[in-house]
Amino acid sequence: MPPPACRTSAYMSVVSDRIRRELGRPIGINVLANASIPALSIASASGASFVRVNQWANAYVANEGLIEGEAARAMRFRARLRANGIRIFADAHVKHGAHAIVGDRPIEEQVKDLVFFDADAVIATGQRTGHAADLSYIRMIKDAAGLPTLVGSGVTPDNANDILDIVDGVIVPSSLKYDGVWWNQVDPQRVKAFIRGLKR
DSSP, X not given: OOOHHHHHHHHHHHHXXXXXXXXXSOOEEOOTTTOHHHHHHHHHHXXXXXXXXXXXXXXXXXXXXXXXOOXXXXXXXXXXXXXXXXXXXXXXXXXXXXXXXXXXXXXXXXXXXXXXXXXXXXXXXXXXXXXXXXXXXXXXXXXHHOSOXXXXXXXXXXXXXXXHTTSSEEOOOGGGBXXXXXXXXXXXXXXXXXXXXXXX
């Protein structure tokens, strides 16, 4: 039996390809925890447009242990795949981790590291899944990046328009699930209400 990482990559490649063909829209790939190489493999095989990498440039401590930045390995791998068209969406201070190992670099400097290591877009998050980031914090990340910026946690119908006044896009999983719980199925009524509430 192949290791789980191989099975995950194989399954996600097939499912992602089918979703992309069915929807006819760009899709992205994120493989936890910080698995940029499998994500790029899946994106290349399935025709996905981008990958999300939770720790791109530096290192942080999370429940998985010490997670190191993937930029150098991932960029070399992407070049070997001849897949330079796959964009990198990199988290700034990703949720569920401690980044201030020495505490001497503000978030703006960490964001500039993402830019230096050729990220194509930056993602701001709250402290954990489903938790919103403060608007001033989001603005700080957007201003430091000078790149397309998204918010990747805590986006709800109540705050989406305020967030979208600052950033270029949002990733909205938890608040669109039944009861607003991330592991539940998507609730079509919540999706409709969310879309209806957006300013055009």
